[in-house]
Amino acid sequence: MxxxxxxxxxxxxxxxxxxxxxxxxxxxxxxxxxxxxxxxxxxxxxxxxxxxxxxxxxxxxxxxxxxxxxxxxxxxxxxxxxxxxxxxxxxxxxxxxxxxxxxxxxxxxxxxxxxxxxxxxxxxxxxxxxxxxxxxxxxxxxxxxxxxxxxxxxxxxxxxxxxxxxxxxxxxxxxxxxxxxxxxxxxxxxxxxxxxxxxxxxxxxRQSGLLYPMISSSTSTGVSYEQPYYWNIAENMDATIAPRLMSQRGLQLKTEFRYLSSQHNGQVDVEYLANDRATDTQDARYFYRFVHQGALSENWQVNAEYNGLSDSNYIVDLGSDYYSRADTHLYQTLGVSYYDEQLDFSLQFRDFEILGEHANSYRALPEMKLNYESELALGFEFGLASELAYFDNNSALSPQATRLHIAPTLRYPYQTQWGEFLAETTLLQTYYRQDNIDNTELSKDVSRTLGQARLFGALAFERSAGWLQDGAIQTLEPKVQYLYTSFERQTDIGLYDTTRLFSDFEGLFRGQKFTGLDRISDKNQLTVGLTTRLLDKDNNEKFALSFGQIFYIQETQVAAALEQNDRSALAAELDWQIGSKWYAHTEAQISSVTDKVERSSFSLEYTSAKDRVAQINHRYVRELSGEEINQVGITTSWPINQQWHWVGRWYRDVKSHRTVETYAGLQYESCCWAVRLVAQRHLSNRYDDSGLQSTNEFESGITLQFILKGMGGKTAGRDMLTDGLFGYRRPYLLN
Structure with a gap:
């Protein structure tokens, strides 16, 4: 029966x-x-x-x-x-x-x-x-x-x-x-x-059929109705076709195709708007994206990602599930890689779709990297890092270059429960062949040879912290690093994949001030850091404070890396679980020249239950691309009662005295249905005709969502926290 x-x-x-x-x-x-x-x-x-x-x-x-x-x-x-x-x-x-x-x-x-x-x-x-x-x-x-x-x-x-x-x-x-x-x-x-x-x-x-529609309204699109249709093509592939009708712009078609095999998986997205009524020209607008990952064998893998769009304002005007309105580059990559216990190899072709009037980024066509690690006698280790890359630029006036880099390293690591020690020496050999360098100070052929030596030591002391909790432990972890890198003039080398790095506490021990290899600063410096932690009886971190600084024994000579003092900025980080409901995270870099804060961030969060969260954030950067960043934000997710839930977020630019994002969501949820209303206002970040982003225009919108629970619909009030321009992030990094 x-x-x-x-x-x-x-x-x-x-x-x-x-x-x-x-x-x-x-x-x-x-x-x-x-x-x-x-x-x-x-x-x-x-x-x-x-x-x-x-x-x-x-x-x-x-x-x-x-x-x-x-x-x-x-x-x-x-x-x-x-x-x-x-x-x-x-x-x-x-x-x-x-x-x-x-x-x-x-x-x-x-x-x-x-x-x-x-x-x-x-x-x-x-x-x-x-x-x-x-x-x-x-x-x-x-x-x-x-x-x-x-x-x-x-x-x-x-x-x-x-x-x-x-x-x-x-x-x-x-x-x-x-x-x-x-x-x-x-x-x-x-x-x-x-x-x-x-x-x-x-x-x-999986079966073909209609999915839940999405209804919204904004100053950019007007009233928007999107009706997805799911197509179960085969056991290992499917597609979603979603016509989207916008009262101000017209009919847009969004498609997503996915495939899966035992070794490979990928996705193709195509979006098309035949004639945008909100533009003067009413031109067609489109976006496409292809992503693939797969295994060619046990050790060989392949990856690809290719993105493109019709114009720089496409994401700003029509939105995207994969990029935000703050993004300036879309990836275009193709690569294969090999991994085993000692050797890893990668071959990558890297290009970008650039939005707006941003400097053309160099594309690597191709970039090959090979790294090798081997254990030697008496605890020594040998490592070899190498790279061969060709850099090109869309601008006909920009130099092109072929770069070959080889860096053999001999190291001696020693680790125990109470500390660690590392001694290593590296030879950095780089060769450049540069073309299209007329009217520049660059040289056609450049060979750069640098030597580097590093000594690193760290200790871990423990003592009982019974005054905090039975079985609690306090640690004191000093660490010291001496780093020496020889000097060679590098002004005749172009900048192809190199920018200045920001230094936080971990960055003090990085030993390099730049990304990439085009600039390797000479160094004769001592880095000192100290970390203290409080661990409860279950070995969970409740408190972690770190601070450190670099002391320059000799002035650096690489022009782009010149320091203004004999010390770096003082870097500090703090993570603190205050009781069972409060969490705090803060970090700061204080200039040793002006004694002023150069960079800082602060987050304080109260969490009493899964859906009860309140968080305040502040971030400050004295100088970033010629601008000062000083913003404060508040994020809250809070149930009003058993059925009603409220989410709000507010960010204000203190320097310009204006609100940059306001986000509010209200949800009613019963046993069997839910309705969600979201209103938001934020900077539009649109590009003007000259390719510059506007910092004065705002976008407003309202979204209404109705869900029948038990018919494929799921909802949680806290889900609304991840929406919007800034989104929600946990503020603490404790284990």
Whole structure:
């Protein structure tokens, strides 16, 4: 009997995804206790009274229980007729298995034709929220299952905010689809949608069909309606096609295609707007993206990413799931790599799609890197880092270069529980072949040879911190590094992949002030750092404070790396879990010349539960590309009561005395549905005709989202924290 009802369960699975239980929501059904001693096909009947007539007719009355290996039936009475192979149960009949519980007044089973008829039924799913009624449920081994006047909802009894009502539902054997006729969708008792016929999946396998629409409004697009359609092409590939109608811009088509094999996976995205009514020219606008990752063998891998768009303002005007309005470069890469225990090799072609009036970045076509590591006798190690790259630029006036770099290293590492020591020496040999260098100070052929020596030591002291907590430990971890790099003039080398690095506490021990290899500053310096931690009895960090500074023994001679004092800025970092609900993170770099803060950030967060978060942030940079950054922000996610949840975010530029982002979201959530309203205003960051980004224009928008829980929709108030321009980040780095 359980086998027949499993088809009914598949139909119900269409409408059911786990919901969030609240006070008025479904009370979980107790798991059924099945008789594991019964074999397949066997049943056991128990009752207060039993009457058997010549082994052909049996009647059972009073607390009748019919047990099988997979299900249980209870009723007031049951009648078994062996002559026509029928069973009838009546009077407060319940059927229950691991997935569903059905209540009815009558159940009729014909074991000869394998037909089951249940009348006047009420059902509830056991594994998830979902219930409904049906006048009759007829199951047959040949024709499948047929339901008459059936309803479904995930709302609790007496609080049916929505439901689906259908005249008939039929499910054929061995089919992944069912058919529903005369379906009506009700909000409260008001019908809002009627479908004379539609097909639906009856298994948890991926199926083609409509997804939830997205409705929003903004000053850039006007009212926007996006209706995704999911296409299950094959077992290992699918696509999503989403027409998007915007009142101010027109009809946009968004597509996503995904594929997957045992060794490879990838995705292709194409977006197209035929004629943008919001622009003067009404030109076509588009965006495309291709991403691929795969394994060629056990050690060889391949990767690719290629992005392109019609104009610099595409992401600002139309949005993107992959880039933000603050991005200035889109990646275009293709590469293969090899890894084993000692050797790793990579071949990459790197290019960019540049947005706005930003300096053209050099593309590496190609860039090859090979690194080798080997253990030697007496604990010594040998390493070899090498690179060969060709740099080109879209600008015909910019130099091009081929760069070959080889850096063999001999090191001696030593580590114990109480400290570590490292001594290493490296030879840095770089060769440049530079072209298109007329009217520059660059040389055609440059060979640069530098030597580098490094000594690093760290100790770890521990003591009991019982004054904090029983079993707590405080550590004191001093670390010292001496670094020497020889000098060679480098003004005749172009800058191809090199920019200045910011120095935080970890950066003090990095030993390099630049990315890339075009500038390697000479160094004769001593770096001193100190970290102290507080660990609880479970070895979890509760407090970590680090600070350090570089002392220059000799002035650097590489012009781009000149320091203004005999010391670097003082760098400090603090992570602190204050009690069980408060967390703080701060870092700062203080100039040794002016004693002023050059860079700082601060975050303080209060978290009392999963959905109760309040955070304040501040960041400051004295000089970044000629600008001073001074911003403060507040982020909050807080339930108002059991059904209402509020999220807000506010960021203000202190220097320019203006708000750069305001974000507010309000959500109502019941057992079976939710509605979310989001309003936001932020800098648009649009590019003007000259390619410069505007810092005075703002974008405003409102988004309304309605979700039926239990019909593929999931929601959580805190999810809104990740939306918007800045988004939510945890402020602390404790383990």
């Amino acid at each position: 359980q086998t027949k009802l499993s088809s009914f369960w598949y139909f119900l699975a269409l409408f059911s995804v786990s919901g969030v239980a609240q006070e008025l929501c479904f009370a979980p059904i107790k798991p059924i206790s099945l008789d594991t001693e019964l074999e397949t096909g066997q049943i056991r009947v128990t009752a207060q009274n039993a009457l058997i007539q010549q082994d052909t007719l049996a009647e059972f009355n009073g607390n009748v229980e019919i047990d099988s290996q997979d299900s249980k039936i209870t009723a007031n009475s049951a009648r078994v007729n062996r002559s026509n192979q029928s069973l009838n149960a009546s009077g407060q009949v319940t059927y229950q298995d691991r997935f569903i519980k059905v209540s009815s007044e009558s159940v009729d089973l014909n074991t000869t034709t394998n037909e089951l008829l249940i009348t006047d039924t009420h059902y509830q799913l056991t594994a998830m929220n979902g219930r409904g009624d049906a006048d009759t449920i007829a199951l047959s081994q040949d024709s499948g299952v047929s339901l008459q006047e059936v309803s479904f909802t995930t709302c609790p009894e007496g609080h049916e905010d929505w439901r689906i009502q259908a005249s008939t539902i039929t499910l054929s054997p061995d089919q992944n689809w069912g058919e529903m006729s005369h379906a009506r969708f009700y909000i409260q008792d008001v019908p809002v949608l009627y479908l004379p016929y539609f097909a639906f999946p009856v298994t948890d396998a």
